[in-house]
Structure formats: C-alpha cells, structure tokens
Amino acid sequence: MKRIPPAFALLAALLFSGVAAAADKPNILFIMSDDHAYNALSCYGSKINKTPNLDRIANEGMRFDNCMVTNSICGPCRAVILTGKYSHLNGFIDNRSRFNGKQLTYPKLLQKAGYQTAVVGKWHLVSDPTGFDYWEVLQGQGPYYNPKMLSSNGVHDYTGYTTDIITDLALTWLKETRDPNKPFLLVYQHKAPHRNWQPGPKYLNMYDGETIPEPETLFDDYENRASPAGEQEMTIARHLSPDDLKLTPPRNLTKEQLATWNAAYEPKNKEFEAAKLTGDDLVRWKYQRYIKDYLRCVASVDDNVGRVLDYLDESGLAENTIVVYTSDQSFYLGEHGWYDKRWMYEESFRTPLMVRWPKKIKAGTTNDALVMNLDFAETFLDAAGLPIPAEMQGRSFLPMLEGKEIPDWRKSVYYHYYEYPQPHRVAPHYGVRNARYKLIHFYNTDEWELFDLENDPHELMSVYDDSEYAEIKNELKAELNELRKKYEDDGTVVQFDKEGNVKKS
Numbered sequence: 001m002k003r004i005p006p007a008f009a010l011l012a013a014l015l016f017s018g019v020a021a022a023a024d025k026p027n028i029l030f031i032m033s034d035d036h037a038y039n040a041l042s043c044y045g046s047k048i049n050k051t052p053n054l055d056r057i058a059n060e061g062m063r064f065d066n067c068m069v070t071n072s073i074c075g076p077c078r079a080v081i082l083t084g085k086y087s088h089l090n091g092f093i094d095n096r097s098r099f100n101g102k103q104l105t106y107p108k109l110l111q112k113a114g115y116q117t118a119v120v121g122k123w124h125l126v127s128d129p130t131g132f133d134y135w136e137v138l139q140g141q142g143p144y145y146n147p148k149m150l151s152s153n154g155v156h157d158y159t160g161y162t163t164d165i166i167t168d169l170a171l172t173w174l175k176e177t178r179d180p181n182k183p184f185l186l187v188y189q190h191k192a193p194h195r196n197w198q199p200g201p202k203y204l205n206m207y208d209g210e211t212i213p214e215p216e217t218l219f220d221d222y223e224n225r226a227s228p229a230g231e232q233e234m235t236i237a238r239h240l241s242p243d244d245l246k247l248t249p250p251r252n253l254t255k256e257q258l259a260t261w262n263a264a265y266e267p268k269n270k271e272f273e274a275a276k277l278t279g280d281d282l283v284r285w286k287y288q289r290y291i292k293d294y295l296r297c298v299a300s301v302d303d304n305v306g307r308v309l310d311y312l313d314e315s316g317l318a319e320n321t322i323v324v325y326t327s328d329q330s331f332y333l334g335e336h337g338w339y340d341k342r343w344m345y346e347e348s349f350r351t352p353l354m355v356r357w358p359k360k361i362k363a364g365t366t367n368d369a370l371v372m373n374l375d376f377a378e379t380f381l382d383a384a385g386l387p388i389p390a391e392m393q394g395r396s397f398l399p400m401l402e403g404k405e406i407p408d409w410r411k412s413v414y415y416h417y418y419e420y421p422q423p424h425r426v427a428p429h430y431g432v433r434n435a436r437y438k439l440i441h442f443y444n445t446d447e448w449e450l451f452d453l454e455n456d457p458h459e460l461m462s463v464y465d466d467s468e469y470a471e472i473k474n475e476l477k478a479e480l481n482e483l484r485k486k487y488e489d490d491g492t493v494v495q496f497d498k499e500g501n502v503k504k505s
C-alpha cells in the first residue's frame, strides 16, 4: 500500500469530514414579507416612507429592479418559490389550493446536502411544512396580535405583536437551537403588511397629523383598456370594510392592548365623523387611513429585520450569509385607485428583491435583468454548490450576484393568474412582458391589452388596436405562444393522487 503524504491525508480528512465543505457553503437567510410593495421601500425610491434597516440589505448588497412573479397572489407565490415551478405544475394555482408537500422543494435538497433548515412565521400553504428541521408557523393568514403558532410538536400560544414574535422565534433558533457547525437555511416570513393592516403598539400614532402623498392614478377611470380593470372589486373608494379602515377596533386584543389601541384610534375616528366627508374627499381620507396603517405595519417589519441583521453582524455570520429580502408579491398603494394585487400591471407584477452577501456581492449595486421568483430555488441550490433538478423551470442568477453578466438570460417573462371570481373579481389572465412592452390576454372574455411601458409607464392606455403597434403585437403573440410551450402551460393544472404523486391522465 502506498503511503499517503500527511498533508493530503489532512486535506482528505477535512473534505470528507464535511467541516471544510460546511465552512465553504453559505448560510441562507430568506426574509419574505407579505404584500410589501416596492413603492414602500426607500431603497426603491419610496416617496411615502423610510425603511432604513431594509435599505441596509440593498446598500450593502444588490437591488434587483425587475424581479417578476409568475402569479401575483400569496399562496401561489410561496409554492413557486419552494418548487421553482409555475403554478400549473406545482398545483397551487390560487388561495383555495393545498400544497402537495411531497413535491421536490429547495429546502428538502439543502437539508439532504447537510443544511439545517427552519421556517418561522407565515406559511399559508395549508399542508404542514416539509423539508424543515424546525418549523413554527401561523395558522392560515394568522392575526396581527396574539397569534397561535403551529409547530411539529403542537400549537403554541403567544401574547404580543406578531411581527415581533416571529422575529423572536427566528433569533432564538439562530442563537440557541441550530448547530453552529453546519450551514443553515432560515426562512423567516412575516405576515405583515398584509390586509387588514393592524399596526403594532409602538406605531399606532406614527404619521398622525401628516399627509402622505397620493399616487398619480388614485382617481383612475379605467378608460382605454379592456373591461376587467373597470370591473374588479378592490378599490379604495368602495371596497374597504370598517374593519380595514379601523372604524371598529380589533376583536382579539388583550384588555391592555385594546386600551392602547383605543387611545390612538378613538380621537382620529371622532375627527373623521365630525368632518362628514363625501365624494373624492372621502376617498382621500380612506387612502390616508389605509396607507398610514400599511406603512405603520411596514415600520415594524423594518425594525425587526434590523434586529436580525444586527445579530448577523455581532455573531460574525454576516460575511458568508446570503440575506434575501423579498415580498411574496408587490401591492397597490392606491395606484389605479386600488389596494390588493393579482394583476399583471407593474405594481403587483414586480416584487422587491434585495440580496446581501458580503463575501460575493459588491455593495450598493443594482441589476435590471428580468429575474423571477421562479429562479430563487435554483439560485439557492447553485449557491450551495448543488445541482439544479431538471424539473425546476427557473434559472440560477448566481453569476449576476457575483457581478457577471449572463449573456443568454431571458428577454421576456411569462405570467398566469387564475383566482376568480372571489375575492376581488380580477379576471384570469396570462401574458408576456419584455423590457419595453407587455401583452395581456383576459381569456374568459377573449380581451387583450398591449402597453408600451416606455411611453405609458402607468399603463393607462392599451395600444392593442393601434395599427402602429401591429408588428409588435404579432411578435409578442408569437413570443407568448413560445413561452406557453416552454413552460408547458396548455391551460391544464397538474393533479396529484393521495400519495402526492402526479396523476397521469
């Protein structure tokens, strides 16, 4: 037998013990909020609020300016991120779906490769989490105050503000529970700032006495577009409830919490009643009430993400931890007169994405490539040095994080939204967007829209019937057909049997 030189033996021992490999592999902290619009992040140029802690991720990392979702609604976005597949292939097409947890997901693959995996906070996929060593999640949407959280060892009751509690759980896992010798994936997901926008005790009076600027399209008349934009039920003017508007107090508060709440809202509500507003003035008041509560919820997310970033700094974990901040999708903050999401229009189609990884990403950089939530799983696997399964439909953008161009990157994005009619009556549609144009097909009524985003960034005038755009329209239709083929979307949705296997038709 040949003698192995000691240096080689040591190297081999290190490699095979997993210690060297583990030290090399980056940690992944995936932070996702729910319905956080890019227009409510100061690193994206918000005119209405400041998010100093979230901005740190962009300032110390990379901000993506064209990150698109495949289907702009909560549960479906979560399923796309986990599986790297479009809704019709992961089976979670709308919020009535149930996630098939037997599917291949990126946390399962990281777990198999030696990562410790955890998820805390919002889950919203009906079935229990799979692929996580530790999980403690809200039941369904979960409340803003005093949540019950579901874990592998039962339901735990908490008293306090949910955004703070989720962060406490994340920090406890990071500090006390995980094995410091293994790389980790922590999926840390906020419920905020989802409807019904209940601020935490600290921020009940934030923005009092201020007027938040209105978006240019608050009084959109929905002219010059197909019929669906005018037929939805998600307007600030007509579709917010007294509960949304805080004209009634929340029902599940402790006595003490309720007293604090009433001290903040009763004077504001008395002032509103005395003013007897009507017409546009009433819409303006509703917008102010809505947006202030929304931004108050965002302020708590910002504070809490700051606590976690501070811990990464103090513990020395920051250098080789990929910190991702995103939202399941973006949101209307009064644009087109709306709250909510769903549409392929920019405000809900693009989502915020900031990534910090001091070891690899140059601080303060931006990227305008068309990346998607479909690419997250592939990118995380790639960063961990793992192969990307052929069944995943997105593509790793890891080279972009390292400052490299990917020459054959996609030039267009395919979108498909399903949920109809309730809630909000947004007509199902699919479409394609490239760097300049967007073509949308509302297929229930066979109506089309075409937008020139350069000339019409607010998407107020469809040029679908404008002869000057005939050639572009035809090119986009051909592109749309190609993408539907590429992503295997023929209008059918995958069905699973009881064992979670794909049913063959």
Ligand SMILES: [Ca+2]
Pocket (backbone or CB within 6 Å): 034, 035, 073, 074, 075, 194, 328, 329
């Ligand atoms: Ca959402």
